[in-house]
Amino acid sequence: MRLCALLLIALLAAAALALALGETPLSLAQYHAAIVSPGSEAADIIFGVRAPRVGTAALVGAALGLSGAVMQGLLRNPLADPAVLGVSAAAGLGAAAAIAFGFAADAGGLEAAALAGALVAGAVVAALAARLREPETLILFGVALSAMGGALTSLILNLSPSPVTANDILKWLLGSAADRDWKDLGLALGPMVLGGVLCAYAATGLTMLTLGEETAALSGLPMARLRAAAVAGSALLTGASVALAGVVGFIGLAAPHLVRGSVSDDPARTLAPSALTGAILLVLADLAARMIPTAEELKLGVVTALFGAPVFAAVAWRAARSWRA
């Protein structure tokens, strides 16, 4: 796959750039020191602070890009992404509840709550998907689920007794790759790898769904299993992402859209390039969040939404073509 090789090179370049640049400007001598003496201050900045951050952004971006590509293939809709099915909102609700009820103080408490939220939403979506043949209906339920998750999160914010708690929740909902260490990354990696494997398993089914539910059902592929794998896989990817970096929107929507033309629209072949593109986008978005000089550092979700909303409009405009009879 030449496209994947090119995207991998681009990702490595973006990561190198994100390691080299940051709020603290470094001199050439300091870059040299960082490489030759591991104990130096520059080495600490680059490998202790920036590297886990770049790693977090890349991992979360890849997970969201892949999750979005799977959702779009499954629902045969270029506007689908984890947010549409309510998975992001449920994960955000889990995180908010953990902060409000004090579980977040325990190690891994917040992460587990976010993952649990995503999995519950994923299970609901999977159960509905098994009973509903038409993807449009599933999107409607997704919107309802998303609204419910958002409403409950707002309720927690509303009833939150201390402004500190409310602020903590709000920060989480805005998304960030800052202050993560390698252990946090390691925790998220397990569910993400499992999710990725499930998505890869579902790939041929996604391509077959291009012809519609009935043709896919009679294609000889085990569609019920493949559909369940796709929903579970993307829920795991989304939940682990929210657990690691909060709610980050638009990557799942934009990444598949950017690569689709290069793989002649085949949903299965969109998966790997979408993951790589999502990683590149989020590494660059995080770099932008760090570099744009503001008094308070920009949150990752804010940056992706600022760039993502116009992309959403562009996708909607182009999608109108495939919705013509």
Add this chain to the structure above:
Amino acid sequence: MTCALELSRVEVERGGRRILSDVSLSVRPGEIVGLVGPNGAGKTTLLRAALGLQPRLSGEVSLGGRRLEALGEQERAALAGYLPQERRIAWNMPAWRIVALGAINKSPAAAHELALAQLADLEIESLAQRGVLDMSGGERGRVLVARLLATNAPLLIADEPAAGLDPDAQFLVAHRLRRQAEQGVAVIVTLHDLTLAARSCDRLAVLQDGRLRLCAAPEEALAPPILAEVFGLEGRVVSSPAGAVVAARRLTGDPTRT
């Protein structure tokens, strides 16, 4: 000889309404059965019930002599290929890839080769690389017929394969289905064009309000009383140098209808 498709006393209800009542029909290898009837007679429901896409209230269906319920997904796909009426394709994939999806059990190279051959057979080889959403509806319809033929199934079930096609392409598709039948494939198609049905099918199954009125050779199935009672048409099958033609007009028994 084992029937490729056999429906026995099939009943279907949907939304509390009876769609099919006591329908028994069989399709043998090597024959083309045309399913005709006015809108809402239950043609599509019959095809979907034959494939297990539509739950039945009662009755039995067997494919290739085996009960539908006993078949796994792969076995069912190996016994029947289906072209649904819905022609929407979600993504703008090149035509040859869409056709190749009919042959997923083949290697990618073999599926590619088969897809190009099927497109050439339907005289649209020049469209092989074009995205299916960048085509006219009729061209897309031909691509989907090519995908159906690529399944190589011993039973082909096609819902309105001629819909939206120009006259030449309609005859071309009918001819390709006939060639399949000559090779021992069983074919069942729904058609609205009665002339096309009369010319291209061995037997016509006439559906009226969910009941099978009769299943017979075209001249008998489209005899004047049937045309009048089922289709509300006054006319008959006449022979022409090119083949049978259904010459008919709307019944004028009611003065408000012309």
